[in-house]
Amino acid sequence: MRVPRNYRLYRFVEPLRVExxxxxxxxxxxxHIVTRALRDAGME
Known part of the structure; x- marks a missing residue:
């Protein structure tokens, strides 16, 4: 599996699979994550 470009978001989302x-x-x-990701991408 490829590591997403925004690794910090990935680390934030991943625990949801366990909980x-x-x-x-x-x-x-x-x-919420998608909204933040789009906003972060727009700032770059």
């Missing part, structure tokens, strides 16, 4: 969360919580978190 017991509801699907809605995961979905909301993904939306």
């Amino acid at each position: 017991h969360t509801t699907e809605r919580d995961v979905e909301l978190h993904r939306i």
